[in-house]
Amino acid sequence: NPASEFVYHFLGDANRLQLDEQRSVLFRPHEVSLSCEALAEHLAGEVRDIRPLGALTRVTLKVAGQAEPIEAEVGNDHASL
DSSP states (O other), rough: OSSHHHHHHHHOOOOOEEESOEEEEEGGGGGGGSSSSOTSOOOOOEEEEEEEETTEEEEEEEEETTOOOOOEEEEETTTOO
């Protein structure tokens, strides 16, 4: 439980999902769940970049209504790739 947003970012990569004008949530790239198929509990995103990083692959997504891109990290054998 980092004491502030600054500390959360200082401790590692973080994404921000804007919930409304006042609220947002921070989360790590490995906490993103990717799917090739549309799922009711998922937000749709457009893939902007795919970068292999050894055993992991980082995917940059543009999510409608979000100013900042969302970064996801998955294993190289993940079905969504």
